[in-house]
Amino acid sequence: MTYDKTDELAINTIRTLAIDATFEANSGHPGAPMGMAPVAHVLFNKFLTFNPKNPDWVNRDRFVLSNGHGCMLHYALLHLFGYALSIDDLKHFRQVDSITPGHPEAHDTPGIEVTTGPLGQGFANAVGLAIAQQHTAAVFNKPGYELINNHTFTFFGDGCAMEGIASEAASTAGHLQLGNLIAIYDDNHISIDGDTKCAFTEDVLKRFEAYGWHTQHVQDGDSDLEGIEAAIAKAKEVKDKPSVIKLTTTIGFGSKLQGTGGVHGNPLKSDDIKQVKEKFGFDPEKTFVVPQEVYDQYHKHAADGAAAEQEWNKLFEKYGSEHKELHADLARRLTRDLPEGWQNKLPTYKPSDPAIASRKLSESVLEAIYDTVPELLSGSADLTGSNNTRWKKAIDFQPPSLGIGDWSGRYLRYGVREHAMAAIMNGLSAYGTIIPAGGTFLNFVSYAAGAVRLSSLSHQRVIYVATHDSIGLGEDGPTHQPIETLAHFRALPNMMVWRPADGNETSAAYYMALTSKQTPSILALTRQNLPQLEGSTIEKAIKGGYVALENKDAAVTLVSTGSEVSICLEAVKTLKEKNVAARVVSLPCVEVFDAQDKEYKLSVIPDGIPAMSVEVMSTLGWEKYSHEQFGLNRFGASGPYKKVYEKFEFTPEGIAKRALATVDFYKDVKPLRSPLNRAFQQLI
Amino acid sequence: MTYDKTDELAINTIRTLAIDATFEANSGHPGAPMGMAPVAHVLFNKFLTFNPKNPDWVNRDRFVLSNGHGCMLHYALLHLFGYALSIDDLKHFRQVDSITPGHPEAHDTPGIEVTTGPLGQGFANAVGLAIAQQHTAAVFNKPGYELINNHTFTFFGDGCAMEGIASEAASTAGHLQLGNLIAIYDDNHISIDGDTKCAFTEDVLKRFEAYGWHTQHVQDGDSDLEGIEAAIAKAKEVKDKPSVIKLTTTIGFGSKLQGTGGVHGNPLKSDDIKQVKEKFGFDPEKTFVVPQEVYDQYHKHAADGAAAEQEWNKLFEKYGSEHKELHADLARRLTRDLPEGWQNKLPTYKPSDPAIASRKLSESVLEAIYDTVPELLSGSADLTGSNNTRWKKAIDFQPPSLGIGDWSGRYLRYGVREHAMAAIMNGLSAYGTIIPAGGTFLNFVSYAAGAVRLSSLSHQRVIYVATHDSIGLGEDGPTHQPIETLAHFRALPNMMVWRPADGNETSAAYYMALTSKQTPSILALTRQNLPQLEGSTIEKAIKGGYVALENKDAAVTLVSTGSEVSICLEAVKTLKEKNVAARVVSLPCVEVFDAQDKEYKLSVIPDGIPAMSVEVMSTLGWEKYSHEQFGLNRFGASGPYKKVYEKFEFTPEGIAKRALATVDFYKDVKPLRSPLNRAFQQLI
The missing domain is CATH 3.40.50.970 (Thiamin diphosphate (ThDP)-binding fold, Pyr/PP domains)
Structure with a gap:
């Protein structure tokens, strides 16, 4: 026996x-x-x-x-x-x-x-x-x-x-x-x-x-x-x-x-x-x-x-003498620090650069950094061409016997399995040598909600590349257009929800996602092209929110994210024609913005003038950052995206009209405090 | 050929x-x-x-x-x-x-x-x-x-x-x-x-x-x-x-x-x-x-x-002569109307009735109405004893050959399959002769998010019986305690999220869930006992929100839901000791409350005094109904539920302290408008 x-x-x-x-x-x-x-x-x-x-x-x-x-x-x-x-x-x-x-x-x-x-x-x-x-x-x-x-x-x-x-x-x-x-x-x-x-x-x-x-x-x-x-x-x-x-x-x-x-x-x-x-x-x-x-x-x-670990440590030390770079790489990965200077690879953009969809901007980030950040392992739940999650030279992670990749491959074909993808990513992150990024449509991150919640609770550094982030996806229609999704994940503790407005903000989102060792991220990215903003930089955007267009005479602050920021900037011109000055705040990540000091936050969304949020989905939660909210508290519509935006009035005119109503409504309120001024602190 | x-x-x-x-x-x-x-x-x-x-x-x-x-x-x-x-x-x-x-x-x-x-x-x-x-x-x-x-x-x-x-x-x-x-x-x-x-x-x-x-x-x-x-x-x-x-x-x-x-x-x-x-x-x-x-x-x-339908219509007519009651039942079900007077079966409660968990109150509703509402088909994703979804005399829907039920059974054992349960419920509802109710923990409704969304989009009358609705579930801990869940589903268009505070509100939730032919419902129900409130009735609660405790001298309105309403009522006593008068609003369903006329809504959350919301989960969205928010924007804790409530200060003292801060903070604001007063209407 x-x-x-x-x-x-x-x-x-x-x-x-x-x-x-x-x-x-x-x-x-x-x-x-x-x-x-x-x-x-x-x-x-x-x-x-x-x-x-x-x-x-x-x-x-x-x-x-x-x-x-x-x-x-x-x-x-x-x-x-x-x-x-x-x-x-x-x-x-x-x-x-x-x-x-x-x-x-x-x-x-x-x-x-x-x-x-x-x-x-x-x-x-x-x-x-x-x-x-x-x-x-x-x-x-x-x-x-x-x-x-x-x-x-x-x-x-x-x-x-x-x-x-x-x-x-x-x-x-x-x-x-x-x-x-x-x-x-x-x-x-x-x-x-x-x-x-x-x-x-x-x-x-x-x-x-x-x-x-x-x-x-x-x-x-x-x-x-x-x-x-x-x-x-x-x-x-x-x-x-x-x-x-x-x-x-x-x-x-x-x-x-x-x-x-x-x-x-x-x-x-x-x-x-x-x-x-x-x-x-x-x-x-x-x-x-x-x-x-x-x-x-x-x-x-x-x-x-x-004793086995002792033996291993000896072996690893010896390995260092023969395979110096690999030894250094593995040792570094285990600290969860990124390679020094990696962030210099992040793309930056000028306003004169062409309009590009943020899903493509995300792809450019991956192309720019994959070689420098070897622990990055990308993938998609069968939407590779739509999520733009694969760098050109990527090799698939596959059993070599299939002849379509190998075990060292850094691209995972998850199949149409969003929930397992998210949980597998949690396991990849937990192993300690990998940072997983996985793509699907933002709407189908909801299929993975059970696992996404555990990314947050268990402090896993995983990156959800969530493209087709709004009614801006157009023809696929309401079954695919997120309305409630950002509110859902913004309400989830220890989750960064990023909705970048342009190239610099997309780079900033990756910077924060990759350097936050204990926090997962959802990057909500557009299908449609976005212009490069005048006022954006990586440095500003990594604060989660910043003033994209300042105006000291402004009667209203427009607070917006992603694809709507550039429409707000257009709305400022419409408002100017009506003799109302406006300023624009881009707030790509409310969780990161929340973590800034109060003085900074109040410089972004100040006392004295009303703020109106603009985002093409549920307004739920935007009351925290604005006095009034322009959003979409109904399901979307199937059609070419510009027509869909027009249907719901997410146009410079539609925004301006509501901004004027906002200015009028708050003109008699004294003192008019920033919504960021609160009576007491939340438990954290 | x-x-x-x-x-x-x-x-x-x-x-x-x-x-x-x-x-x-x-x-x-x-x-x-x-x-x-x-x-x-x-x-x-x-x-x-x-x-x-x-x-x-x-x-x-x-x-x-x-x-x-x-x-x-x-x-x-x-x-x-x-x-x-x-x-x-x-x-x-x-x-x-x-x-x-x-x-x-x-x-x-x-x-x-x-x-x-x-x-x-x-x-x-x-x-x-x-x-x-x-x-x-x-x-x-x-x-x-x-x-x-x-x-x-x-x-x-x-x-x-x-x-x-x-x-x-x-x-x-x-x-x-x-x-x-x-x-x-x-x-x-x-x-x-x-x-x-x-x-x-x-x-x-x-x-x-x-x-x-x-x-x-x-x-x-x-x-x-x-x-x-x-x-x-x-x-x-x-x-x-x-x-x-x-x-x-x-x-x-x-x-x-x-x-x-x-x-x-x-x-x-x-x-x-x-x-x-x-x-x-x-x-x-x-x-x-x-x-x-x-x-x-x-x-x-x-x-x-x-022609086949014509034949069928003749057969159905003939059926009516032989099986009058069944004929009438099927004909009625196809109109989606409920049997006349069914609502008289809904349980009502007096303040002197014992404290009961709302999951048990839900069970009492099912016991009271199952015989009168034959199209109701209940079930659970393997949490029958915890969700209390099964009336005592229920027969399981099972293949007769298994010997544990039959095809006429009205209780479905979905297994641990939340996502399929929700989608199966959508199919049951779409058939036209059934109203499905299905149970799981509120936290695991998130596993079903993809299908729940389609309940809303496709106007299915389905009822999610979502028990163990908060940190109040206690020992199971953060993996099971919803934080973001209500915000998620409140942001979903065409979804009623109910969080009843007592027996009358639970009956009201079922009344609305069963009579809203085009809208699904989530009933968020407690594991722990809740006292029967002084001011609650079905009639008040079916408005989605009402004044549970009025006080014309109030300096603050406490707006709350579910298990926290009774703690707010206790907090009023604590505040009175500090010479601050407070009133309490119970808001079991914000979507239904939103649909009331403005005059009524302003009578519930009036101008002139600040409102503070109290709910033991994410505060996201509560800014819409309150000036200040007391909630839990972090994960919960594993322990006996009263200890967990104490840890996070959801006690009369914890509420009173924050209410005082709220009163103080808003004392200089003129005019102090109800948060329900908005500059413009939302698109719906």
């Missing part, structure tokens, strides 16, 4: 820690930890290489708990292995300001790779982590220097398996032949509504086979440790396909309610806990018990991981 | 109409119509029963073009069959205010069942339409009266096949054994990025087999009309499984660029058009040509459909 009493004890320790923590919190999910403790024990001790003292070591094996509600499983493991997660942290499970929140959060807890819980996300993140490994290995590994060879493992349950995002990601992983990815499917037949028979009767393994995965089934996930080990070992041998192991387990193993929905999302009852602990040979009167031999076993494995 | 020259002529007429319309518009997608014209011709003429003069006939066969960018295919068919869509309408393809927009819109064009274009949506809508048929048949069909026996057909392409929403819907349809659903997969090997080899190499039919579908492959979709017909006929014979037919076609058939991405999304060039027309025997100098024999053939089929 490979496994002995200590292994059983360790498995039951994980189970009882999950039982105790959920009971103490009076909240949480004991069922999955109790059911998956055996596979977790085998996987972590026999296969995973990691150093708890340095959770950031780049070549560690990655583990993602996609069924994140079972996080007490992972928290227990992290504690047992000696990560900076104490027994007290387990006792504070699901308490305010603890590092053991209700679902795993990458940014807050050492050893948590990605933020999971929203179902399907972790699975797709794992695909991203595996792509990142494959790509990073292709770039940096050299004969005698297999620097990057980690595997990515993920656990997922029926909930994840039902989510479309996981289907998209699984299809992608199969296409990409990611042999470094091993997924373990917790086939416990239970979801929140009870037996999976009520909604989920498909043949999961057959589906994965259809995607091109290697599949196995371990019948007894509760006690067949050898079988589990053999299946994982076999999966590691398969080099040209991702692997899935269907593991049939008993949710809540040991509980009186084992195998039922009763153990999924509620702590066990006292009497049940008593009988479980007695069955497992634990003292029912004690809680949070970890036998010393379990610590010993786990710390031994942790020490092996620390 | 079953097919002759006229069939070929008809097929080429469809192709040339698509060529001419996209050329005329200088925009659009000729490739799919040219490739799918043969299957469309066979399907519409040999299988579909419909009456172009009455596109609303309930037992018509349903057709959904999920690859909606190919809409010229459908528009051409609608024209040829004699729907109210003229040749001029085809000439105005993709022009402002035409009924032939860039993607099919159900609300605007006769014969379009659902709004498609955003990929994967139509496929999932079709699943909803098929469920609706199955359910409606089970409720109304009686021996000798097979009133409801239509089929649902959908075309989908590689793009739809890649989208997770379609995967979710296909898995659902397989589970539900929807034998009335036939999907035709346009296997043309082309997506926007070129050959599907670059991103999509899975075995699609094997995947559908894994879902439990019947699968077939027709190799020559370009010319094997008999083979197409045989496959569809075979699919109709399969009664216990949905069917998919993989049809290998040549995109842009006939073009010089056929079989390439070049014909996907751009009009053909002039010289190409010339050669195509010559090849097809059409005069290259003429455009929008329809040979009379094609009209004749199609009008003949239309006449058969009209």
Whole structure:
């Protein structure tokens, strides 16, 4: 027998820690930890290489708990292995300001790779982590220097398996032949509504086979440790396909309610806990018990991981002597700093330069910087020619056997899979050596909303290249024209939403997106051409907002973004004919503008005169930056874009008319404060 | 031969109409119509029963073009069959205010069942339409009266096949054994990025087999009309499984660029058009040509459909004599009116009634009305016990063979498939005999954003029961706590977002959701208990906003929603201790409030005193209803909900402190106008 009493004890320790923590919190999910403790024990001790003292070591094996509600499983493991997660942290499970929140959060807890819980996300993140490994290995590994060879493992349950995002990601992983990815499917037949028979009767393994995965089934996930080990070992041998192991387990193993929905999302009852602990040979009167031999076993494995990292560090140092530039590149990437002086490559524009669509301006940025910023990995959800996300010399990231790219390729064909794209990008970013940029139409970033939210929550530096940003896309019509989308993502904390008005602003958007290590960005870009503005520079635009046209006699400030800024500048001329002076503010990124000091902000949107916002979509939120709002609180229209703009009066005349009404309306208000003047500070 | 020259002529007429319309518009997608014209011709003429003069006939066969960018295919068919869509309408393809927009819109064009274009949506809508048929048949069909026996057909392409929403819907349809659903997969090997080899190499039919579908492959979709017909006929014979037919076609058939991405999304060039027309025997100098024999053939089929409807009408009349109540019920449902007096069943509450979570209050509404409103079909995305969406006596909608429900069941187990749920609900609503309600956590309505948007755009009466609506859900933590979600959906046109504060407001939300025939609703409901308010009634709440606590001496108005209204009422007491009088407004639905007359609105949020909003999520948009905003522009925290509320100061003291700052800040402003007073009207 490979496994002995200590292994059983360790498995039951994980189970009882999950039982105790959920009971103490009076909240949480004991069922999955109790059911998956055996596979977790085998996987972590026999296969995973990691150093708890340095959770950031780049070549560690990655583990993602996609069924994140079972996080007490992972928290227990992290504690047992000696990560900076104490027994007290387990006792504070699901308490305010603890590092053991209700679902795993990458940014807050050492050893948590990605933020999971929203179902399907972790699975797709794992695909991203595996792509990142494959790509990073292709770039940096050299004969005698297999620097990057980690595997990515993920656990997922029926909930994840039902989510479309996981289907998209699984299809992608199969296409990409990611042999470094091993997924373990917790086939416990239970979801929140009870037996999976009520909604989920498909043949999961057959589906994965259809995607091109290697599949196995371990019948007894509760006690067949050898079988589990053999299946994982076999999966590691398969080099040209991702692997899935269907593991049939008993949710809540040991509980009186084992195998039922009763153990999924509620702590066990006292009497049940008593009988479980007695069955497992634990003292029912004690809680949070970890036998010393379990610590010993786990710390031994942790020490092996620390030693492996030491070996790796030596290898990396030696690598530096032979491959100096690559060594420097990888070392730099791990700091998340960009190459020195990279920003000098950003294109700049003069007013005399031709009008260009901002999606094309974005392409020019990528063309200008891709060589200097090697960690940039672009891609698109099957809209490459429309999103302009691909530099001319780009090579696709593809399995070499397909003959259309290779593993070192820096362009990812995500397919029409927006949600998986976003989650894969989160995984790419989390790996630590890549900055992903991914394109789709702005309207279809909404398909990815679940993952975009986690980009923000988990502080991933990812860039959403969101073209066709408004009714300005024209003929495709209301099904494709965003109205609510910018309001949605402006309301999302820790997200920069950029809507540049010209070339300099587009460069500024990339500057901020690439240098903000903890914040994702959405770049909302036009299909239609935009003139280069008189007053724009990168330096001004990186403040998020600036005065594009000043006039000290102005009776009104026009505050605008993107394609409407140049129309506002035209409107100023119309207003002048009516003897009203106006000034124009370009506000390409409200989140960055918000972060400027108050004095600057008040110089942009000052007291004393009214401000009117102009943006061809929902006005929601513009009240924060203007007294009056001109926007579109209805769906758009299908037609040539200039006709659509005319229909909704987004013309110099339409703007001027409303600006005059604004001036008139506020003429009697004293004092007329800038909307930026507030009675109190918001919580941040 | 079953097919002759006229069939070929008809097929080429469809192709040339698509060529001419996209050329005329200088925009659009000729490739799919040219490739799918043969299957469309066979399907519409040999299988579909419909009456172009009455596109609303309930037992018509349903057709959904999920690859909606190919809409010229459908528009051409609608024209040829004699729907109210003229040749001029085809000439105005993709022009402002035409009924032939860039993607099919159900609300605007006769014969379009659902709004498609955003990929994967139509496929999932079709699943909803098929469920609706199955359910409606089970409720109304009686021996000798097979009133409801239509089929649902959908075309989908590689793009739809890649989208997770379609995967979710296909898995659902397989589970539900929807034998009335036939999907035709346009296997043309082309997506926007070129050959599907670059991103999509899975075995699609094997995947559908894994879902439990019947699968077939027709190799020559370009010319094997008999083979197409045989496959569809075979699919109709399969009664216990949905069917998919993989049809290998040549995109842009006939073009010089056929079989390439070049014909996907751009009009053909002039010289190409010339050669195509010559090849097809059409005069290259003429455009929008329809040979009379094609009209004749199609009008003949239309006449058969009209006759079929006549027969059906007779049958339905006869049914009325034998099954009076059912007849009346179906007739009424088709008007979309609710049963007379149904609203008297809505629960009402007194302040002395106990505090109850609004998710439970929602359950009480469902319990109270389900018997009276038989078209209500509830369900949940695997959160039944948390969403409280199931009345006690509910029967599941399930295939009888599973032994856990039947086709007449009114409770749908959607599985963990939020996006498909929403799109299925759109299909259920579009069928015309059902009002769907579907539950998930508010945070995961975002997973469904793509379909929710189309609920609004296509005017579907669907109800999203969105529980666990804030940080008030507590321990599950930031991954599950909405911050941006209400702002997102408030910015969506034609969507009612309700956040009721107590029992009467919850009843009001259902009243409006059920009686608004053209508008979907999201009901944001709490996990935690809420007291019954002193000042609430259904009558007040159905105005969207009302004064919950009046005080003519008030120095400040507190404007709030949901769980924060009662805390504001407590804050009034705290303020009184500081000698500041305050009034409280409950604003459960801003969209409905917006629709009230100005006088009423100004009586609720008046001039003269400042208003401060209080809601535990993003403040974005609250500037429209208040001078100052107290909210949460950051992610939440995992912990017991009262602790979380305290952490962020959503307490009477925290509110009072900010209200005092607000009073102080505005004391010198004259005139102090209500934020509802605006300089100009918004476009609607």
